[in-house]
Amino acid sequence: MKESFIKELTAIVGPEHTLTDRESLVCYGYDSTPELENRPGAVVLPASEEDICRILTLCHNAGVPVTARGSGTNLSGGSLGDAHSIVIQTSRLNRIIEIDEENLTATVEPGVVTSAVHRAVEAKGLFYPPDPGSMNISTMGGNVAENSGGLRGLKYGVTADYVMGLHTVLPDGSLLTTGGKAVKDVAGYNLNQLLVSSEGTLGIFSEITVKLIPKPQAKKTMLVHFPELEQAALAVSHIIAARVIPATLEFMDRVTIKCIEEYARVGLPLDVDAVLLIEVDGHPAVVEEEAAAVRQVCERHRCSSFQTAATADEALKLATARRVALSSLARMKPTTILEDATVPRSCIAPMVKLIQETARKYNLTIGTFGHAGDGNLHPTCLTDERDKDEIARAHKAFEEIFDAAIAMGGTITGEHGVGIAKKKYLPRLVGESGIRVMRGIKQAFDPAGILNPGKVF
């Protein structure tokens, strides 16, 4: 990094928000992606939309690449830059600008933490459903850039389903405003949706307007044990076939159950193939009806136990197993590789089976849990980065798992993004024409290629 360039950056955000020391750069050399590391040349923390515009103008003129970062919980390496680039951390843009109760929208700055939005809107009886696993620290900007999902995806959709308007700083420092509070808007291309899941390659968000819905009045939580995997998977499909869309429909496999019991002892049986955590929500009368329908389907599929929570405390208890699933797996070994291969709902059973067979074939421990309702599974490989041989086997296993997901009509990533980690698989999924169209879009937004280069394709 040239000294004069750093000086100009400092002039925009101040010395305490311009980081160039070795120690700081080491700490921005990672995000949550296992194994990946790359240090940026500098990090800046702007405080306003105007700051971002000025930084991008400066970078545009100097030809310095820029990577946006929120809290650095990205799981595909998308928030990492290299020595020739700078990282813009948006955390200081953390104001909830407005909650509009007439139009049911919330307008926030990109550094606002997802769960802070939940708290603010729920205090007004409203609901913002996307709830990625990292919601207590992930930022709204990151959620939009990655199109984050979460547990409630099946019934309520993902981040893309809620984005109504965006302020995006383009690579030359100019500001693009798309969408707004109007529910219907067909003026020109739907640029909002193009920018969602662009992974920081098309622009940097400086303001986000999302749709809100009324908060469901009631909720019922159920925990169901299934001795047979196929029956659990069939139950998932048949619950939905029975016209019930649960808010949560989570799955845990045998390996995950064993790890949960070893770590948290929540009282799961060790002789079952699968456990489902199911939540239905909505009007109290409908909730009762739906819970009864869920019970019927589960019993038809030979569940060995069906627990329903009577109180909020009991609901929390039933959900404990799912809540500690990742922790329980992660504590087993130093390195945890968490993936998000996703298949159509009807393929859950064959996919879980394939993951288990692949784990056996490569002599690996892989626990699978995830969002069964939307086919978004999290096969989680427990390994040790010092064991190079095992790591190599893990990569081979995941390659087979991704190929199988593609073959079943699924995808290589349901909610983590492509970033660096899944770049090599993207052409297999979208084909040559898919890559060609994406390159064309990238060219239109960022002809000089300074926004998050080397990511996605």
Added chain:
Amino acid sequence: MDYVKLINCMRCGMCLSHCPTYKETFLETASPRGRVALMRKLSEGELEASERLLEYLSLCLDCQACASACPCGVNAGEMVAEFKCEQKDGKELSFMEELILRKLLPHPDRLEAAIKPMRVYQQTGLQKVVRKLGMLKMFPKPLERMEGLLPELPGQPLRQAIHEVTPAAGAERGTVGFFLGCVMSLVFSEASRATVRLLSELGYRVVTPKDQKCCGAPNVLAADRQGLLDAARFNVDLFSRHDVDFIVTDCGGCGSELKKYGHHLEGDDGAAAFSGKVRDISQLLALHVDDLKGKLQPLPLKVTYHDPCHIAHCQGIRMEPRQLLKMVPDLDFRELAEADACCGSAGTYNIEKPEMSDRVLRRKVENIKATGAEVLVTSNPGCLLQLKKALSEEVSPIRVMHLTEVLARSLAGER
């Protein structure tokens, strides 16, 4: 440091939202994940123990909120403390450390004698004069801060005033050994008196060995391992001479250290048995909620509770204090936002890192004010000192009480 501990961090970032210094700065270097990364790169030889690196690490409060949040069981706070110990290993204690850790703390009588002039200073009105004239500005900053924190001292430290054995009121159900914390005994003796009263009312004979010494937590802060081991050895042997069912403390800091004696004196059965008997006062009281229910009388106060780090994060106790407070008839309990976030006291942090300590404290005070409570309850002397000072300076001051003071007051029917 064990390398596996360093690579156990999977960098998920779950700790960030719980780390007080990250929440203030948004800097990765001021986050638990960043601190682990710095120590890891240091151990891998990519970084040196530069002044800047040590400065970044020293911003850690060691509140261990990160450990409560970590999915993989990494305790970044403890690791930073361990790292500081290793850095210091073999080096001599400074003059002040030698004085406080070796010459004063292990000898309660000397410690009590040393604090006496402070009481005179307050009682003669000298403190008021000194404060009014701003004379403290002439002294080094840390001294000025220390002076400001000190509340009015009791007439006599509890260790001197209390009988070695307090009988059970009514039928005796068992015996507890009472571990007096230094600061509790010297400064908050009223709260500890309340603790003893509650135990006695519940049918416990309370044994308070007079020879007990500081638990050793200050030695850990100063990376003085030998001092810690000496303290542990002494207290284990002392309490083993009394036949007690539990060892109770009303100091969060002491409690979490005493529970680690078994680990510190590894392989020593006596130490393991000692640690196994240690209970925070809230844990013991929560065993007898049914008995208490009949005895507690109305106390119409609006109350909120601040979780001391040493109680919530180090000992995992969150439910019991709330359960006990909610049992008091007419008491209006209000949950505090970010209740288990550090208050910025953190051992000697508020003296050593005043700027960050004040920022962390400010956030805590704003959250407390937002509850509308008249009384803030907590149960650790560091938090009591820090919050008493801060909340007394507010436009509408909020009283600060130890958990046992509130319960004892309700028990006695005092309004």
